[in-house]
Amino acid sequence: xxxxxxxxxxxxxxxxxxxxxxxxxxxxxxxxxxxxxxxxxxxxxxxxxxxxxxxxxxxxxxxxxxxxxxxxxxxxxxxxxxxxxxxxxxxxxxxxxxxxxxxxxxxxxxxxxxxxxxxxxxxxxxxxxxxxxxxxxxxxxxxxxxxxxxxxxxxxxxxxxxxxxxxxxxxxxxxxxxxxxxxxxxxxxxxxxxxxxxxxxxxxxxxxxxxxxxxxxxxxxxxxxxxxxxxxxxxxxxxxxxxxxxxxxxxxxxxxxxxxxxxxxxxxxxxxxxxxxxxxxxxxxxxxxxxxxxxxxxxxxxxxxxxxxxxxxxxxxxxxxxx
Amino acid sequence: xxxxxxxxxxxxxxxxxxxxxxxxxxxxxxxxxxxxxxxxxxxxxxxxxxxxxxxxxxxxxxxxxxxxxxxxxxxxxxxxxxxxxxxxxxxxxxxxxxxxxxxxxxxxxxxxxxxxxxxxxxxxxxxxxxxxxxxxxxxxxxxxxxxxxxxxxxxxxxxxxxxxxxxxxxxxxxxxxxxxxxxxxxxxxxxxxxxxxxxxxxxxxxxxxxxxxxxxxxxxxxxxxxxxxxxxxxxxxxxxxxxxxxxxxxxxxxxxxxxxxxxx
Numbered sequence: 166x167x168x169x170x171x172x173x174x175x176x177x178x179x180x181x182x183x184x185x186x187x188x189x190x191x192x193x194x195x196x197x198x199x200x201x202x203x204x205x206x207x208x209x210x211x212x213x214x215x216x217x218x219x220x221x222x223x224x225x226x227x228x229x230x231x232x233x234x235x236x237x238x239x240x241x242x243x244x245x246x247x248x249x250x251x252x253x254x255x256x257x258x259x260x261x262x263x264x265x266x267x268x269x270x271x272x273x274x275x276x277x278x279x280x281x282x283x284x285x286x287x288x289x290x291x292x293x294x295x296x297x298x299x300x301x302x303x304x305x306x307x308x309x310x311x312x313x314x315x316x317x318x319x320x321x322x323x324x325x326x327x328x329x330x331x332x333x334x335x336x337x338x339x340x341x342x343x344x345x346x347x348x349x350x351x352x353x354x355x356x357x358x359x360x361x362x363x364x365x366x367x368x369x370x371x372x373x374x375x376x377x378x379x380x381x382x383x384x385x386x387x388x389x390x391x392x393x394x395x396x397x398x399x400x401x402x403x404x405x406x407x408x409x410x411x412x413x414x415x416x417x418x419x420x421x422x423x424x425x426x427x428x429x430x431x432x433x434x435x436x437x438x439x440x441x442x443x444x445x446x447x448x449x450x451x452x453x454x455x456x457x458x459x460x461x462x463x464x465x466x467x468x469x470x471x472x473x474x475x476x477x478x479x480x481x482x483x484x485x486x487x488x
Numbered sequence: 489x490x491x492x493x494x495x496x497x498x499x500x501x502x503x504x505x506x507x508x509x510x511x512x513x514x515x516x517x518x519x520x521x522x523x524x525x526x527x528x529x530x531x532x533x534x535x536x537x538x539x540x541x542x543x544x545x546x547x548x549x550x551x552x553x554x555x556x557x558x559x560x561x562x563x564x565x566x567x568x569x570x571x572x573x574x575x576x577x578x579x580x581x582x583x584x585x586x587x588x589x590x591x592x593x594x595x596x597x598x599x600x601x602x603x604x605x606x607x608x609x610x611x612x613x614x615x616x617x618x619x620x621x622x623x624x625x626x627x628x629x630x631x632x633x634x635x636x637x638x639x640x641x642x643x644x645x646x647x648x649x650x651x652x653x654x655x656x657x658x659x660x661x662x663x664x665x666x667x668x669x670x671x672x673x674x675x676x677x678x679x680x681x682x683x684x685x686x687x688x689x690x691x692x693x694x695x696x697x698x699x700x701x702x703x704x705x706x707x708x709x710x711x712x713x714x715x716x717x718x719x720x721x722x723x724x725x726x727x728x729x730x731x732x733x734x735x736x737x738x739x740x741x742x743x744x745x746x747x748x749x750x751x752x
Contacts, residue, residue, distance in 0.1 A: 266632050276586065302720060354652075418649050
């Protein structure tokens with residue numbers, strides 16, 4: 166038997182969009198291959214109802230494993246066991262931290278080929294071929310697998326969520342975890358830092374990156390966002406550095422947004438940020454480095470010092486709106 | 489205790505990267521530098537050593553790559569590593585993630601470290617994966633994209649950001665930890681350290697020296713093969729303004745926004 170096995174991440178009783186997209190993609194590909202898509206969930210006391218929800222996205226069977234949530238290595242053990250039981254040919258992950266970490270660990274465990282940042286998967290002669298953008302998305306390479314199992318790690322939210330109305334059987338899979346897999350223990354999961362800002366609903370976002378130079382740089386962005394009638398967003402680097410709250414973070418481990426206007430100040434445009442905002446209607450970038458990748462996908466790029474430009478722009482916007 | 493830090497030489501960020509069409513591999517010519525994320529891993533090692541909560545006898549920089557990769561080791565040593573190990577063998581050329589992680593794990597196993605540190609990603613494209621591959625081979629607990637490490641009773645208390653917020657995870661040693669760039673500000677090497685770096689021990693090892701099976705590494709044994717490079721769908725290039733007169737620049741931005749009805 167062959168098939169596709171998809172890992173689904175859940176937190177506080179819900180799967181994330183990224184995982185549901187991966188299950189949908191797995192189901193779509195399985196249909197083309199004439200096989201089945203199975204999903205695997207790991208956690209403490211995962212309910213039939215939660216696990217079964219994956220049927221609605223195309224999984225025909227869900228392996229349920231009792232084990233620690235939010236850590237990669239126990240999932241590697243669980244997926245190894247599931248693949249041994251089900252003979253799956255491919256393991257598929259959405260993007261995000263755990264997809265990368267589990268996918269890489271699983272590739273090592275199974276001596277398998279792995280491709281990450283996959284944006285599209287196609288079927289060719291009964292095999293899956295993964296497409297991966299490289300070199301700041303200037304080229305797309307096709308990756309062919311030459312191993313018993315092929316590991317595919319998607320880019321964050323690269324796969325569309327599609328509800329099928331189907332149902333899945335839930336099968337409990339006993340797993341004996343490796344000693345090393347239990348040597349990392351979750352002390353606290355999902356701590357929220359900083360106040361809640363609803364950036365997903367904002368029509369205008371003014372986002373700040375490391376180019377602001379210091380935490381106080383966000384004061385000027387808040388003024389500009391206020392003048393434009395929008396909210397402030399941030400990159401992962403500045404959130405990690407404690408300059409701005411996590412709830413405002415755009416990108417791979419943050420939020421995906423598509424406002425009418427996205428104004429990026431001091432953001433170089435790394436791929437982890439790009440995946441979270443590339444669907445914005447109008448992208449304006451201010452950066453002093455003319456080689457910054459963000460200029461390759463912005464609609465209006467300003468090469469210059471944001472400390473000079475942002476305050477004047479705020480005044481000009483206020484004046485224009487007041488007029 | 490011993491800390492091994494995995495480092496990598498990558499093309500300088502300012503150099504335009506391209507694919508060599510005849511080999512299908514990244515053209516690694518041009519200016520090279522120590523992968524910026526790895527300088528944070530070295531700094532993390534130095535802070536653990538200097539912090540005194542763990543008794544660290546030595547910090548060893550480890551790399552795999554051609555002759556030129558030695559420069560990354562020299563840089564790592566100038567930033568504080570005590571010595572370095574260079575795994576270099578023609579048989580390793582063209583290894584994929586799977587082969588590279590296996591080969592690095594073999595070198596690390598020969599060093600028997602209590603902690604392996606590395607940067608969470610390399611500037612030239614292998615995204616976030618090597619730490620987890622190495623950890624599986626070494627059968628050590630692993631955590632990636634860590635932004636804070638505290639020593640707590642001989643174990644590490646690590647923080648990182650996940651899809652749903654911040655996680656705090658306790659990890660027993662020996663372990664493999666990959667760090668993000670928010671974890672610290674790497675120090676600048678002193679002139680003395682730069683001058684002294686070439687005098688610190690650098691050991692070169694071939695694949696056979698650390699028991700690497702030839703059938704598991706190199707281009708021919710790669711489990712994932714890249715091919716057929718294609719250009720992505722073209723997107724019209726945006727307008728660029730070089731800021732010379734800021735008042736004029738701001739006027740242009742406002743006009744641009746106004747035209748698109750973004751100032752309503």
